[in-house]
Amino acid sequence: MDLRQIRHFVAVAEELSFSRAAERLRMTQPPLSQSIQALEETLGVRLFERTRRRVALSPVGADWLAHARRLLADAAALPGVAQRLARGDLGRLRVAFVSTADYSVLPDLVSRYKAGAPDVEVSLQEMTSDLQVEALLEGAIDVGLVIPPSKAGLHPTLAYRRLIIEPLVAAVPQRWLASGRIRPKGGGLRLADVAAEPLILFPRRSAPAFHDLITGYYALNGATPLFGQPAIQMQTIMSLVSAGMGVALVPQSLENLGRAGVRCLKLDGAPPRIETGLAWRREDKSPTVARFVAVARRR
Known part of the structure; x- marks a missing residue:
């Protein structure tokens, strides 16, 4: 037939x-x-x-x-x-993202991509940077929004483009400010003001670049972090701060979360800055991936 x-x-x-x-x-x-x-x-x-x-x-x-x-x-x-x-007008695209990207680059990037390719099926999955790298190498995802390791730490088969660099701010329990436990001066906060408080942070295995950035900032200021409850999602970190479990240093874009019971304060001096970017396989010839990368390059 x-x-x-x-x-x-x-x-x-x-x-x-x-x-x-x-x-x-x-x-x-x-x-x-x-x-x-x-x-x-x-x-x-x-x-x-x-x-x-x-x-x-x-x-x-x-x-x-x-x-x-x-x-x-x-x-x-x-x-x-x-x-x-x-x-690249039709097909599918599997996008993974770190939780911090949900409040910075992800919404705008996906919105602009879908505006130009409305018939592409886009699936989104929150994933830590280390798991994204594994998933990219295994072909389980197509692109990833990651907090990158150093250039020397990038896998040679992966391509990368920086999308945003933003300062970290101190997320502190609102109740601590009301009680005077933390006393910012002039609207800003010194690391010394919170260095003795429990620090809520990603485990290093989940986000080594982010973890090392913060511990390095403590060391640069002559402080040793007192690690509190770990968490692997930024929303969880902010919830723990709201509950009074400790403080956290988070990307400034997390202010968009508007978490009740949390106040984000600028750090005095030269606060650490965090980078988020797009990673994909160099040899991937998929038109949907090429189109997504092109949208990211126009950011």
Whole structure:
């Protein structure tokens, strides 16, 4: 069975005449009759009821006609589908992101991408940077919004583009400010004001670059962090701060979360700055990935 036979069947079914169908198909009647007979033999069913005076669809043929029409319509659309896939207008894209990106680059980036490729199926998955690197190398995701390691730590098969650099701010329990446990001066905060408080932070294995940035900042200021409850999601960190479990140093964009019971204060002096960027496989030729990277480059 092939598309030619399906077209023959639809023509005869719509014309209910072999002669008119042959004329429509620009062929003679004997080859058309042979084609329909071969199709029926292949299917093992009778599609038409024939008499000398008329041709009618069998019950099976009448029901099968809609399926045949859909098949021909899908076949006619295939070249256009291939072209849309090649342009990145169609397909799927698997995006992973660190929790901090949810409040900075992710919404705008995905929104602009979907505006240009509304028919691409985009799946989003929150994932720590270390797991994203593994997922990229294994082909489990297509692109990742990560807090990068040092350039020397980037896997050679991965490409990377910086998207944002922002300062860290101190997230402190609102109740501590109200009680005077923490006393910022001039709207800012010195690290010394909170250095003795429990520090809520990602475990180093989950976010080594972020972890090292903060512990390095403590060391630079002559302080040693007192580690409190660890957490692997930024929303959880902010919830623990709200509960009075400690303080956290978080990207400034986390102020957009508006977590009740938490106040974000600027750090005096030269606060550490955190970078978030896009990672993808260098050899990935997927048009949807190329299009997403192009959108990121225009940021």
